[in-house]
Amino acid sequence: MAKVLTQSEAKSMGLAGRKSLEIVSGEKGSQAVTLRLVEIPVPKPGQTLRGPHFHQGFEECIFVMSGEGCTEADSGKYPLRSGDTILIPPGEKHVTRNTGSEPLVLLCFFPVPDIAGRTSQER
Numbered sequence: 001m002a003k004v005l006t007q008s009e010a011k012s013m014g015l016a017g018r019k020s021l022e023i024v025s026g027e028k029g030s031q032a033v034t035l036r037l038v039e040i041p042v043p044k045p046g047q048t049l050r051g052p053h054f055h056q057g058f059e060e061c062i063f064v065m066s067g068e069g070c071t072e073a074d075s076g077k078y079p080l081r082s083g084d085t086i087l088i089p090p091g092e093k094h095v096t097r098n099t100g101s102e103p104l105v106l107l108c109f110f111p112v113p114d115i116a117g118r119t120s121q122e123r
Contacts, residue, residue: 003029007037017041017050026113034110040069040098052095056118060088061109068100080104 005028010021017040024035043049052072062071064084071078071086073094078086080096088094098104112118 010037015050017043017047025115030113032111032113034112034115036108036110038106038108040067040096040104040106042098042101042103049097050095051121052093053119053121054091054093055088055110055115056120057090058110058112058115058118059090060094062086062088062096063107063109065105065107067098067102067104069096069104069106070099071096 005023007021007023009028010023011025011027013020013022013036019039019041021037022034023037024030024033026034062080062085064080064082066082068082069080071080071088071094073088074092079099080086096104096106
């Protein structure tokens with residue numbers, strides 16, 4: 001049965017240095033996908049930034065809704081702007097940072113219903 005999931009019902013992930021709302025996941029009835037809306041603010045001078053992480057056994061697809069940023073990954077640095085998409089393979093360490101003058105807003109897609117148990121900080 002189809003289901004409408006609203007942003008107001010999304011689960012706040014409480015991740016450091018960003019606002020992350022989990023809109024779709026196994027908790028919401030998904031069998032095979034997680035969708036997060038992420039907003040990364042412009043960093044403040046001296047602010048400690050989030051470190052890299054990786055996903056065991058599944059890829060991540062990030063669509064940039066607005067703003068400018070850069071994904072730093074094992075394979076290189078990838079500048080991003082509104083309308084761009086980056087696909088990160090399973091197991092590749094990565095972090096996306098805001099490099100612009102306004103919030104960086106992302107849609108992050110994962111082909112699994114629960115990413116928490118298979119996401120780890122830098123190895």
